[in-house]
Amino acid sequence: MPKMRYQQAVRLAMTEEMERDPNVFVCGEEVGQYQGTYRVTEGMLDKFGAKRVVDTPISEIGIAGLATGAAMAGLRPVAEFMTWSFALEAMDQLVNHAAKITYMSGGRIKCPVVFRGPAGVGTQLSAQHSQSMESWYAHAPGFKVVMPYSPQDAKGLLKTAIRDDSPVIFMEHAGLYGIQDEVSDDPDFCVPFGQAIVRREGKDCSLISYSRGVQMCLKAAETLSKDGIECEVIDLRTLVPLDMDTVVKSVNKTHRAVVAQEEWKNVSIGSEIAARIYEQAFDAMDAPIERVAGADVPMPYAKNLERAAIPTDTDVVAAVKRTLA
Amino acid sequence: MARTIAVNSREDHIKTEELQELYRLMLLIRRFEESVYQKFHENKIGGYLHRYDGQEALVAGVVPQLRLPGDYILCTYRDHAHALACGTSPRAVMAELMGRATGCAGGKGGSMHLIDPDRGFLGGDGIVGGPVPVALGVGFAIKYRGGNDVCVVYFGDGAMNQGGVHESMNMIGLYKLPVLFILENNQYAMGTAVSRSTGQPDFVMKAAAHGIKGEKVNGMDLFEVRSATRRALKHIRDKGESYFLEMSCYRFVGHGIGDDNTKAWTTYRSEQEVEEWKKKDPLLKFQAYLEEKGILDPAKIAKIEEQIHEEVMDAIQFAESSPEPPLDSLYDHVYS
């Protein structure tokens, strides 16, 4: 398998799907002539032309409406938000329209649209640009929510998203764009939704995460292993649908769990997963479930405060130790 | 006795001192921006960084015409110049850019979120179009309380394509609120030229569609900006209704530190185009005018350069020797 960056894997998924299906097109701010703000769509305008790589004004409501309406009329749009922070502008189109039209129509209308772009925190981008808000979308019935960690998953999950007949929220991580790994070049390779993957096996504690959170969990597991503590690291891959079977199976073995995420702690993915573990595997647990999350503050700019607001592998290590205390 | 000089518009007689102050302000902005670029590359400043080089007249021609505090200013993430023009000390601005406790937002905001409410500066906004709905509310509050203060809102050509901007302009036109719009038309929104972002590039006409009077201004000329602003402010203060100024200008550098570094800006505009606009440099043009009128000469210019250099160095020194915000302040200010 060829090695490529996460960012290239996303591009490859879109490119292959556009080659396969003439109804697939991409749109968004700076996706064409500028070659993509994060270079994700680099070269695509040249390859597919302006009909299928559509540069838009800075109009997120317009972008979301364009994609939603086009999907309702039979196309398969992949709309890019320059970052997920700017999708807040488009919340009504997303939540009240894209997510609901199938249900409101009694199933008579499909809305096969993918909204994608970088999410994640860091690099001193401060309050309005540095945040992770996956639980907002997971909260709204009608969306599938995908947050890949590896380049291989970025490709395989995006292909599944484009082929899915429901609206998919596809959140990449700007901090993962540069990581390189092997990625399948088989145009039929897809990663199904709702299947978590165990990235490291262990018997002492389950670390449950997704997106860049998986990186900090793997690092923490490495550190703890030196002390003889073996963690099992689960990468959820999709938050909706959520693969609780893999999680429950793991905690039945380890009897302890830490859920790790970059987003705020209050009313978050971690809250949901902890609640479901209690619902489905209460008797298996030997310690309270720990949650590692972003501090519940708008992201501060100053380096030291930002560092304090973003969770790290050290926080995961400490949380695991608390479950074992 | 202060000398008075008549410039292009009949009623504008500007005192020599004021001209010198305006020159000083524009030069400070230019040198400050150059220094922050340097500091970013020394890793002293993080996040995004958007410079105002080439657009100085939009601030120098407007902000000194305001009554601060009293009037209000809102602007975009391209906000260093606005803070300096409001009178926020270069020290407090530089310290904010370096994320220090002594910064104008205590290190919590950074480059895109400079703010100084004591001087009427309600801050830079990182969201394109974001300041305009806020200006609606500020304008509402001014009218509600009475008096003839004005809210000035700066936003970009790209921002004109935001839904919230048009909702707000409609309401500002409807309620007749004292808002002065300064559209910073620097020809591009990141890599997107105005002609590639709208089917109607006449921004003044768009304002008119919302019942707001306006005009186009050459934003590369300090005097034109200044006199248009004075007329607009008089209109707003007398009539209590808004006014729209579309100021054509050009950013001499990339959109932000990112495309500055990589020269990605060459993908959407030619070096030749940039050079053409640089010939109209508002700072150099103003300087040439002052020399021609005998207000400045090379020796005086060198002296002002020297003073500004010292001011910027002092700001840097102050910022670099200031402490980071205390760690236990992380949760401060989530609520009032």
Ligand SMILES: Cc1ncc(C[n+]2csc(CCOP(=O)(O)OP(=O)(O)O)c2C)c(N)n1
């Ligand atoms: C709602 C929103 N969408 C996208 C962005 C990303 N972005 C930041 S600046 C910018 C270009 C804005 O151009 P313009 O309004 O012309 O202002 P300028 O930068 O030229 O001063 C974009 C797309 C953003 N900050 N907010």
Ligand SMILES: [Mg+2]
């Ligand atoms: Mg612009």
